[in-house]
Amino acid sequence: MARWGMVIDLDKCTACQSCVVACQVENNVPSMTPEESLKGRNISWIKVVPFPEGSFPEAKIRFLPLPCMHCDDPPCVTVCPVDATNINEEGIVRQIFARCIGCRYCTTACPYTVRYFNWYEPIWPQPMEQAHNPDVSVRPKGVVEKCTFCHHRLQKARANAIAEDRAVVAPGEYTPACVESCGPKAMYFGDLDDPNSEVSDLSRSPRAFRLLEELGTRPKVIYLAEGERSGTTG
Amino acid sequence: MADTVQQESQEENAGHRNRLLAGKAFVAAFLLALIWPFTPSIEQPIQYNHQKHIAAGLECSNCHTLYENSAWAGLPTADACAACHAEPVTDSSEEAKLVQMLSEGKPLEWKQVNRVPNHVYFSHKTHAVAGEIECATCHGKMDERTAPPPAPFFEWSMDNCINCHEDRNASVDCNACHR
Amino acid sequence: MRLGRREFITLAGGVAGGAALGRVSLRGISRLNEALEPPSALYPGEEQWLRSICSLCSGGCGLKVRTVGGRVIKVDGNPIYPVNRDGICPRGQTLTQLIYHPDRILAPAHRSAIDQPWETSSWDQTLESLASTLRRLRGADQQNRVLMVSGRSRGLTSKLCSHFLSSYGSNHFFELPSGMETSQRALEFMAGIPNDGKAYRMAYDLENSRYILNFGCDLLEGWGTPAHTMRLFGQWRDIKRGRRTTLIHFGPRLSVTAARSDEWVPVEVGTLGAMALGIAFVLISEDLYNRSFVESFSFGFEDWTDRSGQAHMGFRRWVREEYRLSRVSEITGISSETIVRIAREFAAQPGSIAIGPQQSPVQPGRLSDAMAIQALNALVGSIGTRGGVSLIPEFGWPLPVADGNETMRTASLDGLVAVLDQSPEVLILDQAAWFIDSLDDAHLDMLNRIPLIVSTSPVEDATSKLATLLLPDCTSLESWTDGQSPSAYPYDLIALTPPVIPPRGDSRPWGETLLALARMTDPALESVYPWKDMESLYRASANELSRRENGYLFGTQVDEQWQRMLERSGWWNPDWTSEDEFWDGLVNKGGWWDPATWVSEPQHSFQTVSGKFEFFSQRLEALLREKGGIQPGLQPSVEWDRQILPHHADILPDNAPEGFEWTLDPYEPLVFFGGASRQIPFLQQITSPYSGPRGWRSWIEMSAEDAHRMGIEEDETVWVESARSRIQRRVRILEGGKPGIVGAPLGGAPTTGRWARVESTLAEILVPISDPYLGVRSHATTRVKIYKA
Amino acid sequence: MAQLAETPYPPLSGNDEVLFHPIERTTRGFYITVAILLFFTVMMVVAYITQLREGLGVTGLTIPVYWGIYITNFVFFIGISHAGTLISAILRICHAEWRRSITRAAEVITVMVLLFGAGSVITDLGRPDRALNVILHANFRSPLLWDVCSITVYMTGSVIYLYLPLIPDIAMLRDRGKKWQWLYRLLAFGWSGTERQHRLLEKGIAVMAILVIPIAISVHTVVSWVFAMTVQPMWHSTIFGPYFVVGAIFSGIAALLIALAIIRKVYHLEEYLKEIHFRNLGQLLLVMSLLWFYFTFAEHLTTFYGNEPEEMHILMLKLYGPYSLLFWAMVIFCFIIPVGILGIPKWRNVTGTITASAFIVVGMWLERFIIVVPSLANPRLMPSQGIYLPSWVEIFISLGFFSTFILFYVLFTKFFPIVSIWEVKEGREKSLQEVHERVRTYIPHPLKEG
Structure with a gap:
């Protein structure tokens, strides 16, 4: 059984937020009205968070693309009173929109703040609903939603694999939308349990770190710290 | 305390019983009212005869073109019908209706009978091709139908899905179907 | 009981x-x-993956489009399109929101005045009314009262626009400046271009650069082709490629590029040229420059005497005397140690390149700065080399007409504004929201006096707000769309894709509208453009292209390597043998390109007066002589040389009026790059990666230090006042920003449509500064004061 | 035994007719009060309908402040509920004779306020229509489900505990034969006042009194665990259980005192709710105030010394940042003012105690708010998104909850005696004797020695 994980090379990220939009388009995330947007209620399953470091002139801003960490020990799953969020054998943490009661306990329990709530019925000004991805459900108001690692793509990839009598989804056959759209190729996706996969290779890099590891959540999104600048002499 | 209850007057008891009966009637009515209207019958634009077409040698995939290679089965387009019915082949009144529609260039708007909820990912390909499940398992014997089904043959509830998945050792992971 | x-x-x-x-x-x-x-959701239907090309900026990325049941569901990068290969910028992603935008204009419409309601009409009627106006003006020999401003700077439709106007008889065609104009002009002056009447463009081989001095370019915010630059950035830092490319950013504003560079050197405003010359000083005085290149292939490095016997100062002496480290350090505010360190690193390895200056339609930079930057490239010998800079012939879709003359493409904003003064009668705004964005209220008043303004925008935007006639274009996914090498891209490339979906409503590709307009205006024009639709025009154009004897149809990256290898051994194995094969291949593969365009061997024949790279540009000198010099009456002397050699000149007056202690630095954020896209909700939600998703209105960026001193909080409204006017803006506090510098994005809230917000434009307060050589604006950095509203 | 017969404490007699007055006579003031309270209830209904139709977007909640004053109210109301059952049970078990006239008033608070505590959570749900999923698809790992369980048990227990001592009084009302006969007949459950019934009732009350104490403590512990079981800074604390329980009892007593003072004044029950009741409860309040301060101090000092950056960030926001006003108001309301008033014996009178109580109730609401909001508003990986301000919907719903709670309370006094008549009577008739006997058993017997 695969254990899906993502590696994000912060050294390559240009903070273009292509991943953010790719995710929204792929997953039928409604765009907010200006009023709601200004209230900070945008839903973006992956967002780019700036981390300014140091002051002028030694300032640096690090940009962190922040999807759901798909923790191996997700704090959100234990607190859900109705089992509407769960982690499956492949380590994907998901939200069952049809069961969620909207108590938002998971959103408060998540130390990464990557779970989102539908404050209103999603708005699709006519005819924007034409672009709905039929593979992804449209969430009703009042439920929590989150990054699914584009799970529907795995469902499709697996359907293909089954149809072709393959036991497993081939590497590269299943890629979330954010990873696919990344211009500088700063994002990698694959099976962390496969010792030969690119992600498991990168996850062992000395630059690799996980966010808020000290909380014991064991995230499956692994970041690669910024690389060292090349030596001064050629 | 039961002693005391027994000491209640007869009249009181009768009134109590009446109220109880009324309550029961109310509950029954409530129940009926809730169940009754929820099996709407679906009207199709053409009273398509599956039996006749299948007997004539058509395969499911001739009209439901997508079911073998995508999540969706696909509904026949006007073009698909026009391939044979540009001119009337029989003297059926339904066919006449179809030919009329085709000649006017009206789109053929079939109504979807079987519909899984919005939050479910269901793949025809996985079920029909990889899982080798007969169409009839979910759709009933369409080769015997002379008119379009007014309601789904299979009740699309999670329990029914899970029962079948368990019987066939298919995945019952929430994520396998919920989208 | x-x-x-x-x-x-x-x-x-x-x-x-x-x-x-x-x-x-x-x-x-x-x-x-x-x-x-x-x-x-709607009944899904059949799923298809089709190819298209993005039209949201001049980059023209290749797209992979997913449609289900004839609806566009998702847009991604086309993996075999060489420019972007898989990746795509956030703007391209939002094509779905553009196609299905609720404010799409779906039919031609007209109104008698801008305060009157729109009336929809048929294409024939609408075109006829426009054609009759054009006929009338042509009859009265007033063709020059017809103007066209276009937002598409590349591709066949763009060529058709300019050619149409010139055949019609007007020479007022303007298109979106690429921002590279100043750098290109500098390179033309110093390295020269053949005088063969062909178009040339500047290209950087950044893929192979190892050490990049970036003088103010917002590389990661829409420079060149956003997706291409991002791909390059990823490659520079790809561990698998071995050596990491170092990126040094010079500029006062802590831009995303500055933040993501290996080093940010926060020079003072307008001192990029001085910085470049400071680095040149170190290279020269420490003897680090490329001796073989400079001695053999350059002119004006050492002192020289012209034919009239006049002694001239060489670049070496000029820099050593005028740009001593202490002075440069004083001008730029950067320590000498930093300058020396960077200069040594720059000279230490091959593949070093200096790019710049900063670019945007409102601030294309100074020619003198640009020349200083190119001088650095010459000092390390990076002209025409691997990883360097070069001028290469512009290669694009040929317009298959007998008379190939085009209206000169006047790309300057100032030139355009000057024409507005000549009481034009017809103004055609072809996807030109960028243009409206750069105008202030006085300019808009001038526009309001034009009797007929035509807008081609597919959605309501700033141009449709001004227009009295709408001829809705469709998006690139709804029509035949082409692509060609974007600016600074080092390879020849053309691409073509058929429509993905039929046009929505009654919208029509602008190219076809133009062909129809030509037919209706004049039989003479009709004979020039005999094509009924764009497909046949592309076909004709492709037939011309098929006769070229180089390049390949698009292929994978493996193909690319293989083809380069072949070319290096002198082989070329064409993918086609006939016009039809070429056409089929073009449409099926999505395009043609030449991965071997970039000559990897240094090309050292320069088309200058001296035949060498000129530190002292004799072409510039001739130009100045023609114009009578910058300072009238100045005779050839050392003072004269000063004007021609790369130099630094202050752009802002030293003695700022009381209270005007901030410098406003306008820039284009990625989401508004090129001026459009304001109406796209997904883009409004990601306007800036600095302070989270808070779009839908414009802002200024202020350093935390300044904000703290002023007691200004995040998101507070302030007045920004310049010598001209004042506007309100929200403040975004930038931790680590340079004190005294205020970043101000161009673009902002949508001006029309359902999400319209009233906001004064930045142009209101900008005080443009002109370049003394080119006569067009070089900067719009403006002294301002800021106080709480 | 012979000696006891000679006790100098013969049964007293008295007339409790005044206790029936609120039920049998309706004043104009009552109607006005109900009308005012109903107004707020209607506003609440309007606000809630708005929220149901539009979605939770009409609240001031945002990303990341997903919980606001609904949850604050929830914790607060559940805290207040400790007034009744717990206090009355403890006093009963301790045989504190002065309890007799106040237990009913306290128990009613518990039952009524629990409704609104549970209601607050329902209001907070995005999909109240799916609330039953909590039973259908229960996930027992979730502290919220522990809450559902313990509150349900507590609710049931409190209702029984309120109802049992109410039976003899209902029977009394039934026997007086005035309005609402059918109701009293139904509820009296055939009480006829026999010896056996009395024995059963006493036994029932005694069992419930003992049961209800651990349940009550568990309830607020579990409420605190909703927060403490997450890893959010300043929530993840081991002393949250006892801290919340202490705070709950603290606010409960304060609420009780206010209720008693109003009942006393409005229904002229000065004879039943005497100065001594306020004095005693005031003393208890003083102790709780000190205890509360001890916990607050311990909690914040630990955070401060731990100097964990995430926790320190939130702590500093509370001490000096945007929440400092609320924080220091809380300290003043819950500690400085109460201790200042109640610490001086002279001021521990009716006016003094209810003044302190009023401050404490407000202060404790602030405490709940300060626990819920700042930790949420400043998550680890997100820049602060400003301060959360409740919208009109939230304010009206909260006001409505308070007013409807009071309305229910008022209505209760309209149907049932707010002072337990039979217990008062029993006290008058028997307790002097009983106390005398009991106290004698405490005293070392000098007679035997001789």
Whole structure:
């Protein structure tokens, strides 16, 4: 059984937020009205968070693309009173929109703040609903939603694999939308349990770190710290 | 305390019983009212005869073109019908209706009978091709139908899905179907 | 307790009733649940993956489009399109929101004045009314009262626009400046271009650069082709490629590029040229420059004497005397140590390149700065080399017409504004929201006096707000779309894709509209453009292209390597043998390109007066002589040389008026790059990666230090006042920003449509600064004061 | 035994007619009060309908402040509920004779306020229509489900505990034969006042009194665990259980005191709710105030010394940042003012105690708010998104909850005696004797020695 994980090379990220939009388009995330947007209620399953470091002139801003960490020990799953969020054998943490009661306990329990709530019925000004991805459900108001690692793509990839009598989804056959759209190729996706996969290779890099590891959540999104600048002499 | 209850007057008891009966009637009515209207019958634009077409040698995939290679089965387009019915082949009144529609260039708007909820990912390909499940398992014997089904043959509830998945050792992971 | 019959009935009834009620409520609730579900999506239908090209900026990335049941669901990068290979910028992603935008204009419409309601009309009617106006003006020999401003700077439609105007008789065609104009002019002056009438463009081989000095370019915010630059950035830092490319950013503003560079050197405003010359000083005085290149292939490095016997100062002496480290350090505010360190690193390895200056339609930079930057490239010998800079012939879609003359493409904003003064009668705004964005209220008043303004925008935007005639274009996914090498891209490339979906509503590709307009205006024009639609025009154009004897149809990256290898051994194995094969290949593969365009061997023949790279540009000198010099009456002397050699000149007056202590630095954020896209909600939600998703209105960026001193909080509204006017803006506090510098994005809230917000434009307060050589604006950095609203 | 018969404490007699007055006579003031309270209830309904139709977007909640004053109210109301059952049970078990006239008033608070505590959570749900999923698809790992369980048990227990001592009084009302006969007949459950019934009732009350104490403590512990079981800074604390329980009892007593003072004034029950009740409860309040301060101090000092950056960030926001006003108001309301008033014996009178109580109730609401909001508003990986301000919907719903709670309370006094008549009577008739006997058993017997 695969254990899906993502590696994000912060050294390559240009903070273009292509991943953010790719995710929204792929997953039928409604765009907010200006009023709601200004209230900070945008839903973006992956967002780019700036981390300014140091002051002028030694300032640096690090940009962190922040999807759901798909923790191996997700704090959100234990607190859900109705089992509407769960982690499956492949380590994907998901939200069952049809069961969620909207108590938002998971959103408060998540130390990464990557779970989102539908404050209103999603708005699709006519005819924007034409672009709905039929593979992804449209969430009703009042439920929590989150990054699914584009799970529907795995469902499709697996359907293909089954149809072709393959036991497993081939590497590269299943890629979330954010990873696919990344211009500088700063994002990698694959099976962390496969010792030969690119992600498991990168996850062992000395630059690799996980966010808020000290909380014991064991995230499956692994970041690669910024690389060292090349030596001064050629 | 039961002693005391027994000491209640007869009249009181009768009134109590009446109220109880009324309550029961109310509950029954409530129940009926809730169940009754929820099996709407679906009207199709053409009273398509599956039996006749299948007997004539058509395969499911001739009209439901997508079911073998995508999540969706696909509904026949006007073009698909026009391939044979540009001119009337029989003297059926339904066919006449179809030919009329085709000649006017009206789109053929079939109504979807079987519909899984919005939050479910269901793949025809996985079920029909990889899982080798007969169409009839979910759709009933369409080769015997002379008119379009007014309601789904299979009740699309999670329990029914899970029962079948368990019987066939298919995945019952929430994520396998919920989208 | 005794259980009698009556009690039993009571009990049983209660139990049954309770159970039934329970069941019913459960059922009822689940029904309610279903009722509250959003309506099920449309019936999906067949899924297809098609190819297209993005038209949201001049980059023209290749797209992979997913459609289901004839609806566009998702747009991604085309993996075999060489420019972007898979990646795509956030703007391209939002094509779905553009196509299905609720404010799409779906039919031609007209109105008598801008305060009147729109009336939709048929294409024939609308075109006829426009054609009759064009006929009338042509009859009265007033063709020059017809103007066209276009937002597409590349591709066949763009060529058609300019050619149409020139055939019609007007020479007022303007298109979106690429921002590279100043750098290109500098390179033309110093390295020269052949005088063969062909178009040339500047290209950087950044893929192979190892050490990049970036003088103010917002590389990661829409420079060149956003997706291409991002791909390059990823490659520079790809561990698998071995050596990491170092990126040093010079510029006062802590831009995303500055933040993501290996080093940010926060020079003072307008001192990029001085910085470049400071680095040149180190290279020269420490003898680090490329001796073989400079000695053999450059002119004006050492002191020289011209034909008239006049002694001239060489670049070496000029820099050593005028740009001593202490002075440069004083001008730029950067320590000498930093300058020396960077200069040594720059000279230490091959593949070093200096790019710049900063670019945007409002601040294309100074020619003198640009020349200083190119001088650095010459000092390290990076002209025409691997990883360097070069001028290469512009290669694009040929317009297959007998008379190939085009209206000169006047790309400057100032030139355009000057024409507005000549009481034009027809103004055609072809996807030109960028243009409206750069105008202030006084300019807009001038526009309001034009009797007929035509807008081609597919959605309501700033141009449709001004227009009295709408000729809705469709998006690139709804029509035949082409692509060609974007600016600074080092390879020849052309691409073509058929429509992905039919045009929405009654919208029509602008190219076809133009062909129809030509037919209706004049039989003479009709004979020039005999094509009925764009497809046949592309076909004709492709036939011309098929006769070229180089390049390949698009392929994978492996193909690319293989083809380069072949070319290096002198082989070329064409993918086609006939016009038809070429056409089929073009449409099926999506395009043609030449991965071997970039000459990897240094090309050292320069088309200058001296035949060498000129530190002292004799072409510039000739130009100045023609114009009578910058300072009238100045005779050839050392003072004269000063004007021609790369130099630094202050752009802002030293003595700022009281209180005007900030410098406003306008820039284009990625999402508004090129001026459009304001109406796209997904883009408004990601306007800046600095402070989270808070779009839908414009802002200024202020350093935390300044904000703290002023007691200004994040998101507070302030007045920004320049010598001209004042506007309100929200403040975004930038941790680590340079004190005294205020970043101000161009673009902002949508001006029309359902999400319109009233906001004064930045142009209102900008005080443009002109370049003394080119006569067009070079900067719009403006002294401002800021106070709480 | 012979000696006891000679006790100098013969049964007292008295007339409790005044206790029936609120039920049997309706004043104009009552109608006005109900009308005012109903107004707020209607506003609440309007606000809630708005919220149901539009979605939770009409609240001031945002990303990341997903919980606001609904949850604050929830914690607060559940805290107040500790007034009744717990206090009355403890006093009953301790045989504190002064309890007799206040237990009912306290128990009613518990039952009524629990409704609104549970209601607050329902209001907070995005999909109240799916609330039953909590039972259908229960996930027992979730502290919220522990809450559902313990509150349900507590609710049931409190209702029984309120109802049992109410039976003899209802029977009394039934026997007086005035309005609402059918109701009283139904509820009296055939009480006829026999010896056996009395024995059963006493036993029932005694069992419930003992059961209800651990349940009550568990309830607020579990409420605190909703927060403490997450890893959010300043929530993840081991002392949250006892801290919340202490705070709950603290606010409960304060609420009870206010209720008693109003009942006393409005229904002229000065004879039943005497100065001594306020004095005693005031003393208890003083102790709780000190205890509360001890916990607050311990909690914040630990955070401060731990100096964990995430926790320190939130702590500093509370001490000096945007929440400092609320924080220091809380300290003043819950500690400085109460201790200042109640610490001086002279001021521990009716006016003094209810003044302190009023401050404490407000202060404790602030405490709940300060626990819920700042930790949420400043998550680890997100820049602060400003301060959360409740919208009109939230304010009206909260006001409505308070007013409807009071309305229910007022209505209760309209139907049932707010002072337990039979217990007062029993006290008058038997307790002097009982106390005398009991106290004698405490005293070392000098007679035997001789």
